[in-house]
Amino acid sequence: MSQHASRLGGLRGLSHIPFGAPSHQRLRRVPRRPRRIAMLSVHTSPLHQPGTGDAGGMNVYIVELARRLAAIDIEVEIFTRATTAALPPAVELAPGVLVRHVDAGPYEGLAKEDLPAQLCAFTHGVMQAWAGHRPGHYDLVHSHYWLSGHVGWLAAERWGVPLVHAMHTMAKVKNAALAAGDTPEPAARVIGEQQIVRAADRLIANTVEEAEELVRHYEAARDLVAVVHPGVNLDRFRPADGRAAARARLGLPADALIPLFAGRIQPLKAPDILLHAVAHLLEEDPSLRERMVVPVVGGPSGSGLAKPEGLHKLAARLGICDVVRFRPPCAQDELADWYRAASVLVMPSYSESFGLVAIEAQACGTSVVAASVGGLPVAVRDGVSGTLIDGHDPADYARALRPFVQDPGRADRMGAAAARHAQSFGWDTAAAATAEVYTEAMRERRRLRSAHG
Numbered sequence: 001m002s003q004h005a006s007r008l009g010g011l012r013g014l015s016h017i018p019f020g021a022p023s024h025q026r027l028r029r030v031p032r033r034p035r036r037i038a039m040l041s042v043h044t045s046p047l048h049q050p051g052t053g054d055a056g057g058m059n060v061y062i063v064e065l066a067r068r069l070a071a072i073d074i075e076v077e078i079f080t081r082a083t084t085a086a087l088p089p090a091v092e093l094a095p096g097v098l099v100r101h102v103d104a105g106p107y108e109g110l111a112k113e114d115l116p117a118q119l120c121a122f123t124h125g126v127m128q129a130w131a132g133h134r135p136g137h138y139d140l141v142h143s144h145y146w147l148s149g150h151v152g153w154l155a156a157e158r159w160g161v162p163l164v165h166a167m168h169t170m171a172k173v174k175n176a177a178l179a180a181g182d183t184p185e186p187a188a189r190v191i192g193e194q195q196i197v198r199a200a201d202r203l204i205a206n207t208v209e210e211a212e213e214l215v216r217h218y219e220a221a222r223d224l225v226a227v228v229h230p231g232v233n234l235d236r237f238r239p240a241d242g243r244a245a246a247r248a249r250l251g252l253p254a255d256a257l258i259p260l261f262a263g264r265i266q267p268l269k270a271p272d273i274l275l276h277a278v279a280h281l282l283e284e285d286p287s288l289r290e291r292m293v294v295p296v297v298g299g300p301s302g303s304g305l306a307k308p309e310g311l312h313k314l315a316a317r318l319g320i321c322d323v324v325r326f327r328p329p330c331a332q333d334e335l336a337d338w339y340r341a342a343s344v345l346v347m348p349s350y351s352e353s354f355g356l357v358a359i360e361a362q363a364c365g366t367s368v369v370a371a372s373v374g375g376l377p378v379a380v381r382d383g384v385s386g387t388l389i390d391g392h393d394p395a396d397y398a399r400a401l402r403p404f405v406q407d408p409g410r411a412d413r414m415g416a417a418a419a420r421h422a423q424s425f426g427w428d429t430a431a432a433a434t435a436e437v438y439t440e441a442m443r444e445r446r447r448l449r450s451a452h453g
Contacts, residue, residue: 033438033439035139040078040152042104047093057357061230066078068430070097075097076098078093080099081101102125103125143196153199162202162445164204173217173351197218201441204434204437210375229429231359231426231428232363237364242365243341253293259292260344261345265298270350270392272314284398296326344368347370355380359379367385368387368418379425
């Protein structure tokens with residue numbers, strides 16, 4: 001038994017959310033939900049544009065989850081590091097959702113790798129905000145990513161409330177699936193994640209596989225890990241007026257083959273594999289140049305910042321600059337149009353906690369060709385809403401794209417199936433399941449408090 005399980009007296013017999021799917025079982029004595037939670041996102045703000053810097057799927061996750069929690073009467077205060085003096089100390093993101101900016105280090109020029117040295121300053125800012133309230137202001141702490149987990153650990157202990165933590169990505173998992181030339185996650189992160197796993201009252205995993213990774217790599221107690229699939233904003237990401245209209249708005253050819261990459265440009269996401277696959281297709285059929293456009297929508301991030309022009313240079317070396325179109329990160333509504341316009345979304349990632357981009361594209365009526373890693377086998381229904389590929393050989397991705405060349409109707413048929421598949425991933429369901437995790441964590445905290453007098 002892990003140290004955490006021992007510390008909590010062994011929770012194997014308690015009601016819990018099992019691996020596999022969000023639980024909707026009723027507890028014998030239903031405790032109240034939290035009234036207000038402190039949500040922590042140290043290294044990236046929910047106000048940042050996804051696809052830039054360190055902003056990505058986690059930003060979308062936090063924003064959408066917070067909105068839906070507020071809609072079911074759970075107020076959310078999100079603490080994040082201030083990166084500009086232009087924003088006020090607190091910003092209302094939505095009714096019931098407040099973003100608090102904490103001064104911790106310089107506003108600009110601080111890499112994510114430098115942030116551990118600022119956790120003390122960030123924690124001080126969180127504690128200052130809490131000191132201005134009456135005792136019991138926050139019922140629970142929900143931290144995102146390991147940096148936030150360390151702040152959450154201290155805050156939850158100081159306030160006497162449960163800590164719920166979501167890893168989003170894990171160092172040991174990333175290091176086991178590094179892209180060629182990518183930088184391994186440091187040992188300090190591995191140690192930090194192990195400490196958070198032991199400290200948290202509950203851990204939220206996106207998929208069963210992620211839950212198993214927490215148990216296997218970090219010795220998490222199974223009964224403390226809840227599986228809650230992320231959702232998609234089905235009001236924003238939908239087929240709308242279709243592929244032709246989206247292409248017209250974006251200035252794309254109506255009859256082109258358009259394999260899309262959307263996301264942060266870094267080795268982990270492997271956009272280079274798409275470029276190599278496109279080069280394969282053009283070598284086999286040079287006439288495709290006249291009817292292919294390959295949009296790459298996103299900005300350099302993480303280890304990709306070391307060579308921000310690397311992908312442009314690769315396109316030049318492969319001789320495909322004439323078909324590749326690099327586009328900067330864009331607002332969510334425009335991103336939805338890129339999804340709709342595409343013949344297919346390509347996600348050759350080496351690691352994905354879940355793969356929100358895949359669900360967003362499918363919700364817009366576009367199927368996905370993706371690596372069979374992380375949460376993508378959950379996000380994509382292989383053979384129905386998309387195609388999953390074992391490994392990262394560009395020839396395999398070219399082979400998966402070839403049917404879209406040979407059969408112009410394939411994009412519409414698989415896109416319709418993809419849109420149906422995405423309907424089961426609404427954020428309302430995710431928020432309800434997350435609220436249940438909160439409720440169980442509070443219930444267990446009260447039980448332990450009562451047991452110890």
